[in-house]
Structures are given as C-alpha cells and as structure tokens.
Amino acid sequence: MNPRLLRGLLPPLSLAALLIAIFWLQPRTMSYFGLNLLLNLAVPIALAAIAQMFILCVNELDLSIGGFVSLVACITATWLHDTPLLGIAALAGLIAAYAALGALIHLRNLPSIVVTLGMSFVWLGLAVLVLPTPGGKAPEYIRALMTLKPPFIPFPIIAAVVIAIVVHIVLMRSAYGAVLRGAGGNPRSLERAGWSILKIKMTMFALAGFFGVLSGMALVGLTTSADANIALRYTLLSIAGVILGGGEFVGGRVSPIGAVIGAVTLALAGSFLSFLRLNPDWQIGAQGAILIIVLALRVLISRSEVRS
Amino acid sequence: MNAPGRAILLASTVVGGLIGQAALADTSDKRIALSNNYAGNSWRQAMLRSWEKVTGQAVADGVVAAADAFTTAENQVTEQAAQIQNLILQGYDAIVINAASPEGLNGAVAEACGAGVVVVSFDGIVTEPCAWRIAVDFKQMGKDEVLYLADQLPEGGNLLEIRGLAGVFVDDEISAGIHEGVAETGKFEIVGSVHGNWAQDVAQKAVAGILPSLPDDIVGVVTQGGDGYGAAQAFNATNRDMPIIVMGNRHDELTWWKEQKDANGYETMSVSIAPGVSTLAFWVAQQILDGAEVPKDLTVPFLRIDQDNLEENLANTEAGGVANVEYTLEDAQAVIAGAK
Numbered sequence: 001m002n003p004r005l006l007r008g009l010l011p012p013l014s015l016a017a018l019l020i021a022i023f024w025l026q027p028r029t030m031s032y033f034g035l036n037l038l039l040n041l042a043v044p045i046a047l048a049a050i051a052q053m054f055i056l057c058v059n060e061l062d063l064s065i066g067g068f069v070s071l072v073a074c075i076t077a078t079w080l081h082d083t084p085l086l087g088i089a090a091l092a093g094l095i096a097a098y099a100a101l102g103a104l105i106h107l108r109n110l111p112s113i114v115v116t117l118g119m120s121f122v123w124l125g126l127a128v129l130v131l132p133t134p135g136g137k138a139p140e141y142i143r144a145l146m147t148l149k150p151p152f153i154p155f156p157i158i159a160a161v162v163i164a165i166v167v168h169i170v171l172m173r174s175a176y177g178a179v180l181r182g183a184g185g186n187p188r189s190l191e192r193a194g195w196s197i198l199k200i201k202m203t204m205f206a207l208a209g210f211f212g213v214l215s216g217m218a219l220v221g222l223t224t225s226a227d228a229n230i231a232l233r234y235t236l237l238s239i240a241g242v243i244l245g246g247g248e249f250v251g252g253r254v255s256p257i258g259a260v261i262g263a264v265t266l267a268l269a270g271s272f273l274s275f276l277r278l279n280p281d282w283q284i285g286a287q288g289a290i291l292i293i294v295l296a297l298r299v300l301i302s303r304s305e306v307r308s
Numbered sequence: 309m310n311a312p313g314r315a316i317l318l319a320s321t322v323v324g325g326l327i328g329q330a331a332l333a334d335t336s337d338k339r340i341a342l343s344n345n346y347a348g349n350s351w352r353q354a355m356l357r358s359w360e361k362v363t364g365q366a367v368a369d370g371v372v373a374a375a376d377a378f379t380t381a382e383n384q385v386t387e388q389a390a391q392i393q394n395l396i397l398q399g400y401d402a403i404v405i406n407a408a409s410p411e412g413l414n415g416a417v418a419e420a421c422g423a424g425v426v427v428v429s430f431d432g433i434v435t436e437p438c439a440w441r442i443a444v445d446f447k448q449m450g451k452d453e454v455l456y457l458a459d460q461l462p463e464g465g466n467l468l469e470i471r472g473l474a475g476v477f478v479d480d481e482i483s484a485g486i487h488e489g490v491a492e493t494g495k496f497e498i499v500g501s502v503h504g505n506w507a508q509d510v511a512q513k514a515v516a517g518i519l520p521s522l523p524d525d526i527v528g529v530v531t532q533g534g535d536g537y538g539a540a541q542a543f544n545a546t547n548r549d550m551p552i553i554v555m556g557n558r559h560d561e562l563t564w565w566k567e568q569k570d571a572n573g574y575e576t577m578s579v580s581i582a583p584g585v586s587t588l589a590f591w592v593a594q595q596i597l598d599g600a601e602v603p604k605d606l607t608v609p610f611l612r613i614d615q616d617n618l619e620e621n622l623a624n625t626e627a628g629g630v631a632n633v634e635y636t637l638e639d640a641q642a643v644i645a646g647a648k
C-alpha cells in the first residue's frame with residue numbers, strides 16, 4: 001500500500017482498533033447512551049487539541065493551554081453566568097491576550113516554551129482569583145448544548161465531526177489557510193513573498209485562544225461548575241492528541257481531522273484501560289505505551305516512505 | 309436470591325447478631341464501585357485497605373455481588389469525571405466517591421443519577437443534590453478539643469493554636485470550631501497561632517519559632533492532627549512545663565503520649581477521622597440499594613482516643629500510620645438513624 005496513504009490512515013485505524021476493543025470489553029458502550037458517556041469528555045479535549053494544533057502549526061509549543069482552559073472554565077461558570085456582558089468581554093480579552101503573546105514571541109524572538117510555561121502560572125493564578133473555591137454554575141444555554149440528545153447520533157460524535165470539518169476547511173482548503181501553514185513550514189519564503197509573519201503568528205495564536213475558550217466553555221457545560229485546577233491535564237493531552245493525529249513538531253505539518261481523532265483516541269485509551277481493570281499505578285505508563293506504539297508505527301511507515 | 313446465598317447470609321447474621329431482617333433484602337446481586345481520586349498518602353492507603361478488607365468480606369458473605377475500588381492515576385478532576393462515566397458504563401448499581409473537587413464532578417454525578425446509579429460521596433464530597441454526602445463536621449471537632457481542655461483545666465489559661473494548611477477549608481472549619489469553643493467556655497485565651505500544615509516537622513519549626521514570644525504559662529495546645537508530636541518536641545527543647553497537647557491519632561503522636569503517660573501520668577486526648585470511613589460509605593450505599601430511607605446528608609463520627617483506650621488503639625495503629633476503625637452495617641444504620 002502507498003505509505004503516504006497508510007500514514008494518513010494510521011490515526012483513524014488506531015481509533016477504530018481501540019473502539020472495537022472497548023465494544024468487546026464492555027458491550028454496554030455500544031449504544032446511544034454508552035457512546036454519549038464514553039465520548040462527551042473528549043469534546044473539550046478535542047477543542048484544546050485544535051488550539052494546540054494552531055500553535056504547533058507555526059512551529060511553536062503552548063504549555064499554558066491547560067491553565068488557560070481552566071481560567072476560561074472559571075470565567076464561564078462565574079462572570080458569563082452572572083453578568084454575561086462582562087463574561088464575553090473577559091473571554092474576548094483572553095483571545096486578544098493570546099494574540100499579543102504571539103506578537104511578543106515573534107517580535108522579541110523568545111522561545112514559546114518559556115513564555116507559555118510562564119503564562120500557565122499566570123492563567124492559573126487568575127483562575128484562582130476569579131474562583132477561589134470550586135463552584136460557579138454553567139450558563140443554561142451551554143449546559144443545554146452539551147447535554148443535547150439529537151436523534152440517532154450522539155452529540156459528542158456530531159460535535160467532533162463538525163469541529164474537524166470546519167477547521168479542516170479553514171486551514172487546509174482555503175487560500176489563506178495555506179499561507180498560515182506556510183508560516184510554520186517556511187517562514188522566510190513567505191516573508192519574501194510579502195506576507196507579514198507577525199500578523200500570521202498573531203492570527204494563529206488568536207485562533208488557538210478562541211478554541212481554548214470553546215474548550216473551557218464545553219468543559220463547564222459538561223461538569224456544570226468549575227475549579228481552578230479543572231483542566232491542567234489538557235496541556236499534555238492536547239500536545240499528545242495533535243502528535244497522535246499525525247501532526248509534527250516541525251511546523252506546518254498538522255492535520256485538524258487527525259488532531260480531533262488523536263484527542264478522542266487519548267480519551268478512549270483512558271476508558272479502555274479502566275475497562276481492562278488495570279492497576280492505576282500502571283495506567284499512566286500504559287497510556288504512554290499506547291502513544292509510543294502508534295508513533296513507532298508512524299516512524300516505520302515514514303521510513304518505508306523514504307525508501308520507496 | 310438463591311438458597312445457598314441466603315444460608316450464608318443468615319449464618320453471618322447469627323454471627324453478627326444485630327443485623328436487622330430488613331437489611332437482608334436483595335442487594336446480593338448489586339455491584340458497588342469506589343471512585344477514588346488519590347492514593348498517595350498513608351491516610352488514603354489505609355482507606356483503601358479498609359475498603360478491601362470490609363467489602364471483601366461483604367462480597368464473600370454474599371451481601372453484595374462486587375465492590376471494586378478504582379483510583380485515578382492522576383489527581384485530576386477531568387480524569388475522575390471520565391472514570392465515573394466509565395463506571396456507569398460498567399453497570400455498577402452504586403458508586404462511592406472520594407472526590408477530587410466538590411463541584412467539578414457534578415456533571416458526571418448527574419449522569420450517574422440519571423442512569424439510576426446511587427452515588428454516595430464521603431471525605432471529599434460532591435455538591436450535586438442527587439448524591440448522598442457523608443461529611444465530616446470539622447467545626448465540631450475543633451470545638452470538642454476546647455471542651456475537653458475546659459474539663460481538664462477548670463481554671464482556664466492560655467492556649468496555643470496550631471493550624472493546618474492555609475486556604476484549605478478544613479483548616480478554616482477546625483479553627484472556627486476552636487474559636488467558638490473558646491468563646492463559649494469563656495476561660496481560655498488563644499495567645500498564639502501558627503500554621504503546622506498537618507506535618508510534624510513543619511509544626512515543630514513553627515512552634516519553636518513562636519514560643520519565645522509567648523507568655524510562660526501555656527496550659528494547652530489545640531491542634532488539627534499530624535502536628536501534636538512536633539509541638540511536643542518544640543516544648544521539650546525549652547524549659548517550659550509540658551502543656552496538654554491535643555493529638556491527632558497519628559502513630560508517632562500516640563507513641564509519644566504513651567511514653568509520657570507511663571513516665572509521668574501525662575493526660576490528653578486524640579481525635580481525627582478514621583480512614584475506615586470508606587467502609588461506612590460502603591454500608592450506606594448498601595443500605596440505599598436495600599431500599600432504606602436515608603437522608604442525603606450524613607455526618608461521620610470522629611475517632612476519639614482517650615486516656616483509658618490509648619493502649620488498645622496504639623496497638624492497632626501501624627508505625628507511620630493513623631489510628632483506624634472499620635465500620636459495620638450496624639454503625640451505618642446508627643449513623644443513618646442519627647441523621648433522621
């Protein structure tokens with residue numbers, strides 16, 4: 001088989017294999033209700049993975065997305081619920097702050113890992129300020145959306161497909177999307193062609209901020225209330241999701257559909273290990289092993305690609 | 309229920325003696341899961357061991373079909389929410405939760421209730437109204453300490469307060485109870501307050517630091533558990549008289565108390581929450597499945613150690629651990645009856 005095609009097929013095939021294993025271990029999951037419970041917490045992870053993907057796309061790394069999503073969750077459960085205008089302004093401000101981060105990283109030529117690692121503490125601190133003790137309440141409309149029970153197909157599946165397709169069209173199929181990706185792959189030639197790398201980085205960081213905001217809102221819609229530490233795990237999950245879905249650390253080589261699939265695969269891996277009744281001490285290791293297996297397969301395929 | 313199962317149950321009833329007929333109903337095919345967010349300290353380890361011991365016996369006796377413990381690999385809200393949803397999918401009839409967050413799991417808990425699963429939270433409780441809560445009355449615990457001191461020291465005097473970890477609600481609650489007790493008894497004055505972070509070494513340093521600035525006649529030290537031994541060491545290093553230090557059921561605290569008691573008849577008391585509270589939650593869940601009328605809010609009894617039962621409790625506490633007690637069905641029924 002064509003290695004390129006094989007590489008593209010790897011993420012969906014891993015997802016399918018995992019899903020079949022789960023269905024076999026726990027037939028109860030093979031229902032509308034089961035799929036809903038199995039996948040609903042994957043929706044905010046998928047959104048966070050998309051946010052991370054925009055950053056990886058311009059050859060940067062965001063270590064603050066977990067703290068950022070937590071902060072958004074806290075704002076959503078408090079200000080957006082009590083005083084919607086203030087809430088919307090705050091969330092818009094956060095997206096602007098992300099764009100500004102992009103500008104800072106580009107203009108001062110700072111390593112994004114350092115800047116975002118620092119920012120992760122800022123976001124977490126702000127989250128504690130907004131919501132010192134766990135609590136708050138999800139706005140009704142978000143709760144209603146996240147617990148929607150459409151006929152036949154569970155909401156998390158529809159949401160995942162819509163997110164993947166919309167971002168795919170914008171980033172992979174539009175002309176400006178090609179420019180955005182190019183800024184990660186070959187910034188110098190883009191600059192020579194007259195594009196402003198600063199603008200592109202700011203756009204990509206703003207897009208990441210936007211999807212981070214969506215992720216936090218979706219998360220609160222599921223949990224009904226927030227906690228300043230609620231999404232700290234998302235930093236690593238989002239990076240792993242993008243990479244698992246076929247993205248790479250070199251910039252420009254990303255796939256929105258892959259990122260969503262990767263995020264869902266990671267969420268399912270947790271359920272799979274829990275259904276296996278694996279000792280929790282081993283679970284993190286096993287999750288890592290699943291990641292390594294998929295990535296090793298990809299390296300094998302890439303090698304055969306080079307050979308042919 | 310099948311015949312052999314009932315025979316075993318009846319046999320255990322005869323042995324147990326007190327189990328009411330109502331509790332024998334039909335939970336033998338029910339499955340209960342424990343969702344735990346953290347297992348990284350001695351209290352949680354003891355909690356899991358108690359669960360294993362008591363529920364293992366309950367399963368062997370045919371009281372329930374299964375009682376499995378699940379701990380999340382990382383102490384994270386989103387992970388525990390996913391774990392609870394997985395437990396729903398695995399078809400458990402009841403889920404007993406020690407929660408990572410009082411609010412963050414409410415969505416998953418609501419899903420469980422919606423699927424007809426009984427949810428009982430303890431220690432780390434959840435606020436979702438459909439769940440049962442077995443909470444600790446930390447305020448009462450603080451107050452009890454002062455009431456004990458008032459009994460021992462009728463003429464009152466100066467107290468030193470050792471608090472826990474700043475910003476944690478447990479610390480605020482215990483401290484509020486202590487201050488309430490002081491106000492009510494009206495014969496004590498808290499002349500100093502330090503944060504001991506529930507750890508002996510931190511408490512020792514903090515107490516040693518504040519002692520030189522305090523009056524010489526400190527008669528009592530009110531604590532939050534895990535800090536009594538450190539306070540005693542700090543007092544030991546000075547030439548002050550040893551005040552009555554309230555202990556917190558830790559092994560090193562009880563050992564020191566025993567030594568002092570044998571040497572010079574030192575008297576105090578010790579109070580904390582037993583890790584075995586997980587087994588109380590198990591029996592409460594079993595009672596709910598059994599159809600018993602159970603109020604949504606229950607209170608955990610404290611495990612209090614006094615002068616006369618010190619030796620017995622110390623013998624049952626492993627080195628480096630916390631005094632523990634495992635609850636029985638009758639204990640759970642008593643707690644339920646007490647809350648009505």
